[in-house]
Amino acid sequence: MSHDYKAVQWTPFKKRFDLWMLAGIILYLIGFIVVGEVTQPPGESIHPVQAVMRATGTLAFLLLTFILCIGPLARMTDRFKPFLYNRRHLGVTTFLIGLIHAALVMMWYHGFSETNPFVSLFISNPRYESLSGFPFEVLGFGALLIMFLMAATSHDFWNANLGPGVWKALHMGVYVAYALLIAHVALGAIQFEKSPAYVGLLVAGATSVFALHVGTGMMTLRGRDRPETDGWLKVANVTDMEDARAKIVRPAKGEAIAIFRDGDKVSAVSNVCRHQGGPLGEGRIVDGCITCPWHGFQYRMEDGQSPPPFTEKIATYATRIIDGVVYVNPEPNVPGTPQTPSQIGATS
Amino acid sequence: MSKDDFFIGWAEPPKVDRRFFLGTGLGLMAGTAATAAGVAALQRPVGPGDWNMGEIREWRGIATAEPYGMLRTLDLDGTPRTALLGCQGKCGVSAKIGALAGKPVIVKGSLIQRGPHTMIAVVDGLDWIREDTGGTIGDLAFPSPEPLFEATLNGEILDSKCWFGAMRPSEGKVHKSCASLCIRGGIPPAFYVKDRKDQKALIIMTPGGYGHNKDLLPFVADPVAITGQIQRFGDLFLLDAPVSAINRI
Numbered sequence: 001m002s003h004d005y006k007a008v009q010w011t012p013f014k015k016r017f018d019l020w021m022l023a024g025i026i027l028y029l030i031g032f033i034v035v036g037e038v039t040q041p042p043g044e045s046i047h048p049v050q051a052v053m054r055a056t057g058t059l060a061f062l063l064l065t066f067i068l069c070i071g072p073l074a075r076m077t078d079r080f081k082p083f084l085y086n087r088r089h090l091g092v093t094t095f096l097i098g099l100i101h102a103a104l105v106m107m108w109y110h111g112f113s114e115t116n117p118f119v120s121l122f123i124s125n126p127r128y129e130s131l132s133g134f135p136f137e138v139l140g141f142g143a144l145l146i147m148f149l150m151a152a153t154s155h156d157f158w159n160a161n162l163g164p165g166v167w168k169a170l171h172m173g174v175y176v177a178y179a180l181l182i183a184h185v186a187l188g189a190i191q192f193e194k195s196p197a198y199v200g201l202l203v204a205g206a207t208s209v210f211a212l213h214v215g216t217g218m219m220t221l222r223g224r225d226r227p228e229t230d231g232w233l234k235v236a237n238v239t240d241m242e243d244a245r246a247k248i249v250r251p252a253k254g255e256a257i258a259i260f261r262d263g264d265k266v267s268a269v270s271n272v273c274r275h276q277g278g279p280l281g282e283g284r285i286v287d288g289c290i291t292c293p294w295h296g297f298q299y300r301m302e303d304g305q306s307p308p309p310f311t312e313k314i315a316t317y318a319t320r321i322i323d324g325v326v327y328v329n330p331e332p333n334v335p336g337t338p339q340t341p342s343q344i345g346a347t348s
Numbered sequence: 349m350s351k352d353d354f355f356i357g358w359a360e361p362p363k364v365d366r367r368f369f370l371g372t373g374l375g376l377m378a379g380t381a382a383t384a385a386g387v388a389a390l391q392r393p394v395g396p397g398d399w400n401m402g403e404i405r406e407w408r409g410i411a412t413a414e415p416y417g418m419l420r421t422l423d424l425d426g427t428p429r430t431a432l433l434g435c436q437g438k439c440g441v442s443a444k445i446g447a448l449a450g451k452p453v454i455v456k457g458s459l460i461q462r463g464p465h466t467m468i469a470v471v472d473g474l475d476w477i478r479e480d481t482g483g484t485i486g487d488l489a490f491p492s493p494e495p496l497f498e499a500t501l502n503g504e505i506l507d508s509k510c511w512f513g514a515m516r517p518s519e520g521k522v523h524k525s526c527a528s529l530c531i532r533g534g535i536p537p538a539f540y541v542k543d544r545k546d547q548k549a550l551i552i553m554t555p556g557g558y559g560h561n562k563d564l565l566p567f568v569a570d571p572v573a574i575t576g577q578i579q580r581f582g583d584l585f586l587l588d589a590p591v592s593a594i595n596r597i
Contacts, residue, residue: 009358011357011358012360013357013360013361014357020373020377023377024376024377024380027377027380027381027384028380028381028383028384029384031380031381031384031385031388032384032385032387032388033388034388035384035385035388035389036388036389036391039388039389039391040391040393040394041393043396044393044394044395044396044516045394045516046391046394046516046517047394047515047516050394050515050516050517054388054391055384055388058387062383078353078354078355079364079365079368079372081355081365082355082357082361082365082368082369085355085357086357108515108526109523109525109526109529110525110526110529112436112437112438112529113437113438113439113529113530113532113533114439114533115529115532120525120529121525124524124525124526124528124529125524125525125528126565126566127566133521133570135525136521137525187521188521188522189522191520191521191522192392192517192519192520192521192522192523193390193391193392194392195390195392197386197387197390198387198390201387283354284354286354286356291354291356293354293355295357296356296357296358296359
C-alpha cells in the first residue's frame with residue numbers, strides 16, 4: 001500500500017526469502033569455482049579472476065531466466081505468488097551480480113593498457129559487420145545498462161513518481177535486456193566453450209521464458225470474445241462465482257475488469273492494480289477489501305479506493321444480475337467513484 | 349482456496365505456501381548445486397602456464413629490440429635461452445631498450461612461463477634494465493634467423509604474454525579484446541597452430557624481420573590461415589609473413 005518510503009519494507013517472509021536467495025548464490029559461486037578448479041587437467045587451472053568472472057556471468061544469466069519465469073508461473077499456480085512478491089530483490093541482486101561480472105571483464109580484459117577501458121570495449125573488436133565475429137561484450141553492456149535503470153527505479157518511490165504506466169513500460173525493458181543477454185552468450189562464451197550442453201542450457205532457458213509467456217498470454221486472450229447484451233458483457237452465472245474471488249472479463253477496448261463476489265454482493269473494478277499493474281482479479285477479498293495477489297495492495301469493493309490513510313484509486317464498473325447471470329458494463333467510472341454492488345437474489 | 353491459503357506479502361504466509369516454499373527452496377538449492385557443478389565441469393581445459401608476480405628477480409643476458417623486446421640468457425644447464433620481454437600491463441618494452449640493444453644487460457622482473465616459453469614481465473620504472481658492465485656477449489649473441497621452409501598453417505593469432513600464463517584461458521573470442529590491446533601495446537604476437545593431429549605449436553610472428561603491431565588487429569583471435577616462412581631464431585621459431593598472407597577461415 002502507499003506508505004512512507006523506506007529502503008526495504010521488510011517482512012519476516014521477505015527476510016527468510018533473502019536468506020534463501022543468498023545461500024543459493026553462495027552455493028552456486030563456490031560450487032562453480034571449486035568444481036571448475038578440480039575438473040581441469042593436472043597442471044592446469046583457471047585464473048581465479050576469470051573463474052569468478054565466469055561464475056558471476058553464468059549465475060546472472062540463470063537468475064534472470066528464473067526471474068522471467070516467475071510471472072507466468074504465478075499466473076498458473078498461486079503457489080508461485082511468494083516468489084513474485086519477492087521478485088524485486090532477485091532482480092536487484094541479479095543486476096549486482098552482473099555488475100561484478102562486468103567490472104571484472106572491464107578490469108581484466110579491457111584494463112592494464114593505455115587505452116581507456118570504455119573505449120576499448122567498443123573498438124577492440126571492430127567486427128560489427130560479422131555475426132559470428134560480432135563484439136558480444138557490447139551486447140552485455142547494453143543489457144547491464146537496462147538492468148541498471150530497472151534496479152535504480154525498482155523502489156516504489158519511482159513507481160509512484162513516474163506513474164504506473166511509465167514505470168511498467170520502463171520495466172518491460174527487462175525483455176530487451178534478456179534478448180541482449182541471450183545474444184551476448186550465444187556470440188561470446190558459446191563461441192569458445194563449444195560443449196553442446198552450453199547450447200542446450202541457453203536454448204532451454206530462452207525457450208522456457210518464451211513458452212511460459214506465450215502460454216499465459218493465450219490464457220489471457222481466451223476470455224476476450226464475451227457475448228454482449230445492450231452493451232453489457234456477460235460474466236458468469238452467479239452460482240459459478242466463488243465467494244471472495246473474482247471473474248475476469250476483457251472488453252474489446254480498455255482495461256480488463258475484475259468482478260468480485262463478496263457474500264451476496266457483486267462488484268466490479270479495474271483488474272489492474274495501481275501499484276505495479278498486478279492482476280487484481282486473481283486476488284481475493286480479505287477483511288472486506290479486494291487484495292492484490294502480487295504485493296497485497298487493497299481497495300474497497302464499493303468505490304475502488306484504498307482504505308484510509310492510503311490514497312490509491314481504481315475504476316469501478318456497474319454490474320447487474322438478470323436471471324442468475326452476472327453482467328458488467330464495460331464503461332469505467334472515474335477511479336474512486338462509488339458504485340452500488342448488485343445484490344444476489346434481488347430483482348434487478 | 350480458503351482465505352487462509354491466500355498469500356499476502358505483508359501477512360504471515362499460509363501453511364501451504366510455507367510448505368511449498370520449503371520444498372521448492374530445497375529443490376532449487378539442489379538444482380543450483382547441480383547446475384553450478386555441471387556448467388563448471390564442462391569448461392574447456394585452459395592450458396598450463398603461470399605468472400609468479402610476487403617473485404621479482406634479475407636475469408643477465410643480451411637484449412634486443414628487434415623484432416620484439418627479448419633477452420637471450422643462459423638457462424640453468426648453461427644452454428642459451430630466449431625470453432620475451434613485456435611490461436607489467438599490456439605493453440611491450442622494445443622501444444625502451446634503446447642503446448642497450450646488443451649489449452650485456454641485467455633485466456629485473458617476474459617470470460611468466462608455459463612449458464619452454466618464457467616472458468619476463470619487467471618491473472615498472474626506469475631501473476628495469478641496466479648495462480651489465482662485467483658481462484660478456486659470448487655465446488649469447490642473437491643469431492640471424494635461419495630459413496627452414498614455407499608453409500600454410502591454420503591457427504589463431506594471440507598475444508604471447510597471456511598465453512604464456514598471464515591469463516587462463518587466453519585464447520578464443522572471449523579473449524579477443526584483451527589480445528588486441530596487448531598486441532596494440534607491443535606485446536609480441538604469436539601464432540597458435542593446431543594441425544590435423546591436434547599437435548600444437550606457438551610461433552612468434554614477424555613481417556620481414558620486424559615486429560607486427562596494429563596491422564594484425566583485424567585478425568586477432570579469429571581462425572585464420574597464414575602462408576609464410578618458418579625460421580629458426582635460436583631456440584625460438586618465427587613465422588615470417590606479411591598481413592596480406594593472412595586469410596580468415
